Amino acid sequence: MFTLPDLPFSKNSMPNFCSANTFNFHHDKHHAGYVNKLNDAINGTELADQTLGEIIQSSHQTGNTGVFNNSAQHFNHSFFWDSILPFGGNDPSGKLQELIQRDFGSVDDFRTEFTKISTTLFGSGWIWLIQNQEGKLEILPMPNAGTPLTEGKSPLLTLDVWEHAYYLDFQNLRAKYVEEYWNVVNWEHANSLLK
Numbered sequence: 524m525f526t527l528p529d530l531p532f533s534k535n536s537m538p539n540f541c542s543a544n545t546f547n548f549h550h551d552k553h554h555a556g557y558v559n560k561l562n563d564a565i566n567g568t569e570l571a572d573q574t575l576g577e578i579i580q581s582s583h584q585t586g587n588t589g590v591f592n593n594s595a596q597h598f599n600h601s602f603f604w605d606s607i608l609p610f611g612g613n614d615p616s617g618k619l620q621e622l623i624q625r626d627f628g629s630v631d632d633f634r635t636e637f638t639k640i641s642t643t644l645f646g647s648g649w650i651w652l653i654q655n656q657e658g659k660l661e662i663l664p665m666p667n668a669g670t671p672l673t674e675g676k677s678p679l680l681t682l683d684v685w686e687h688a689y690y691l692d693f694q695n696l697r698a699k700y701v702e703e704y705w706n707v708v709n710w711e712h713a714n715s716l717l718k
């Protein structure tokens with residue numbers, strides 16, 4: 524059985540990106556809902572003994588959409604909370620900075636490309652910065668509950684672009700929400716995940 528992780532920051536610590544009201548819904552209602560539905564679906568089945576990663580992979584392969592959506596959304600949201608932090612932003616440092624410069628030209632070029640992809644993904648989904656099996660960084664837009672785990676790619680950063688992530692604070696203005704993401708992005712977490 525899975526449990527809802529606590530947010531690794533206080534709900535009123537990044538009001539320009541996400542208000543406490545939005546965290547109340549996004550974490551306490553939406554993320555909690557995915558965890559509860561996942562537990563209901565796996566309780567008493569052979570999936571109950573598997574890790575979250577194993578459940579995501581196996582439900583994706585067998586086309587078990589209900590289990591896939593809820594397990595992937597649990598993973599994605601947990602990863603998202605680690606991708607943001609109060610007073611984040613600025614520029615990445617160390618190896619992450621080097622790899623971003625190598626693979627995107629510059630940090631500004633990376634931000635521009637990620638922003639463009641985030642604002643143009645149609646409907647609900649996730650924008651990921653991933654490291655592929657050759658070690659190269661890529662931006663990966665994935666609709667709905669899409670997660671790079673099913674493609675054998677290592678996630679480094681993510682941005683939730685479902686409307687429930689920003690509608691209370693920004694209404695339909697996804698671009699403003701993405702703009703504020705750059706002030707809270709947790710580069711150090713991404714850096715720690717590099718291979």
Ligand code: MN
Pocket residue numbers: 549553600683685687688
């Ligand atoms: Mn969400």
